[in-house]
Amino acid sequence: KAGVTQTPRYLIKTRGQQVTLSCSPISGHRSVSWYQQTPGQGLQFLFEYFSETQRNKGNFPGRFSGRQFSNSRSEMNVSTLELGDSALYLCASSLTRGDRTDTQYFGPGTRLTVL
Amino acid sequence: GENVEQHPSTLSVQEGDSAVIKCTYSDSASNYFPWYKQELGKGPQLIIDIRSNVGEKKDQRIAVTLNKTAKHFSLHITETQPEDSAVYFCAEGAGNMLTFGGGTRLMVKP
Numbered sequence: 001k002a003g004v005t006q007t008p009r010y011l012i013k014t015r016g017q018q019v020t021l022s023c024s025p026i027s028g029h030r031s032v033s034w035y036q037q038t039p040g041q042g043l044q045f046l047f048e049y050f051s052e053t054q055r056n057k058g059n060f061p062g063r064f065s066g067r068q069f070s071n072s073r074s075e076m077n078v079s080t081l082e083l084g085d086s087a088l089y090l091c092a093s094s095l096t097r098g099d100r101t102d103t104q105y106f107g108p109g110t111r112l113t114v115l
Numbered sequence: 116g117e118n119v120e121q122h123p124s125t126l127s128v129q130e131g132d133s134a135v136i137k138c139t140y141s142d143s144a145s146n147y148f149p150w151y152k153q154e155l156g157k158g159p160q161l162i163i164d165i166r167s168n169v170g171e172k173k174d175q176r177i178a179v180t181l182n183k184t185a186k187h188f189s190l191h192i193t194e195t196q197p198e199d200s201a202v203y204f205c206a207e208g209a210g211n212m213l214t215f216g217g218g219t220r221l222m223v224k225p
Contacts, residue, residue, distance in 0.1 A: 042217050043159075048211055056212045101209060103149065104149070104161070104211075104213060105161065106159045106161075107158050
């Protein structure tokens with residue numbers, strides 16, 4: 001079974017621009033979560049989507065948004081980029097059964113650099 | 116989750132020795148405790164996980180223990196090998212949202 005895939009793998013943007021990252025979960029998985037990883041703040045939860053609905057949200061500004069499509073693929077968008085948004089953005093997928101915390105499998109990440 | 120503290124931040128061992136990494140958490144609602152291994156340029160890879168109704172779980176050279184009363188859990192790696200060198204993260208979860216510890220860089224010297 002193919003793992004979680006993320007595109008693109010690397011991205012360079014300038015301040016003020018916006019960016020869209022894509023994630024394809026493991027086949028059959030219905031939940032997609034996004035995390036930001038930086039040297040200073042570590043791994044931080046951004047949001048989780050299940051059945052095309054945002055189910056959980058972390059403590060990030062509204063510039064960070066996401067969506068999920070009917071095939072469970074997900075995109076996240078960051079608008080008005082700031083230097084501090086430079087990070088590795090990780091996507092994780094899980095089967096999800098109700099409210100139980102399911103095993104999450106991570107993709108390789110998208111490395112975003114904001115200049 | 117609220118906060119997860121992980122210690123030590125770096126750990127250097129000789130090949131064949133054991134390595135222990137400890138985490139404490141504060142959220143009483145946490146019911147799921149995974150451990151991830153992250154190698155350079157890759158995403159975190161799940162190595163073992165434990166749920167709150169279990170005190171200990173083992174998978175070959177890797178074991179995890181959980182003490183819900185004290186709110187801490189630990190990762191034990193026995194007979195370490197150079198390929199175990201990586202950054203290890205503990206996490207706690209409730210409602211399919213993970214809160215991660217700060218990570219431990221494990222170096223196994225041949």
